[in-house]
Amino acid sequence: MNDFLSCDWGTSTLRINLVSAHTSEIICGETSDEGMARIFNLWKLTGDADKNKRVQFYLNILQQHIKSIELKLNQSLDGCRLIISGMASSSIGFVELPYSELPFSLSGDSLKLKHIPGHKGFVHTITIVSGIKSVDDVMRGEETQLIGCTGVSNGIVNNQIFIFPGTHSKHIYINSNEASGFKTYMTGDFFELLSQKSILSNSVEKNNQIETPENLTAFKNGITDGAQLNLLNAAFKVRTNSLFEVYPGHQNFNYLIGLLIGTELKDLENSGVEKIHLLCGSGLERYYRIALEELGLAGKLQTYPPQWVDDAVVRAHYRINNQIEVKYE
8 A cells, every 4th residue: 555645725724744554654744824715815816717727726736745745755756645635625625525414424434535536737646525514514624633533532432522723613512423513613713803903902912821820810811701701792801901901911812812712612511511522733722721621621621632633634534545445436
């Protein structure tokens, strides 16, 4: 079995890795800020509506990174299968695919896959993984992460929730080894809007030192207010905190983070789930862990190393790669 290329093409980031088909270990990789939103905007600037040229435009981006990996390894990767998940299958990607529907199995068997044979201009067979939809929600990318984070579980996963924080945080409910429902929270988007583009921007000063006692206190107070108060009203406290000198800007920044995370997580207090899996990449784990502990949910909480979470897509692609002989169209 040949090694394969794993690509996680998100809205803001592109990650591509050469992966061992025998061990699932990453051999070499590339990460860039050429996320799907940026590449789609670059494509629009060409003014060309030809879908075939659009596909080649996207493939040229991938080819550049594959060539970079080849140079690092001093070897050709011609013929290596490329598995892509994330926004590649969306309306701003290069091949829009229909969503799979709930429930979907943690084995990945029910995911929709699209296979594109290699050709002279791109000598890699491509497998594109589609997203998931419910009656009123969608996700592309997190379903693949979920598969990579549950493949090591033994027995039946039941009445548990998997949380993937981010710009659009996903809370995925698992019953009988199937995703039975999920909710999207626009936590990151709201934080950017409020902290940078609203009147509150003059009341906060960016500061990531949550470990200091004063910042931690402000953050925890934000958690409490977010869990108990109406967000549209509570958000204005960020302004009055500044006006009344309750907090200086750096503490107020952490209060606002707590306010939004507390709002996101408050439904979990009465959800009745048996276990909460917190799956944060680098940077967010400490905020969400502290918040869940502050809400009295520490006894249900399971955390994971950020790098292990970051590599979840690779593990999922490894499982998909092993299934492709059966699924190949």
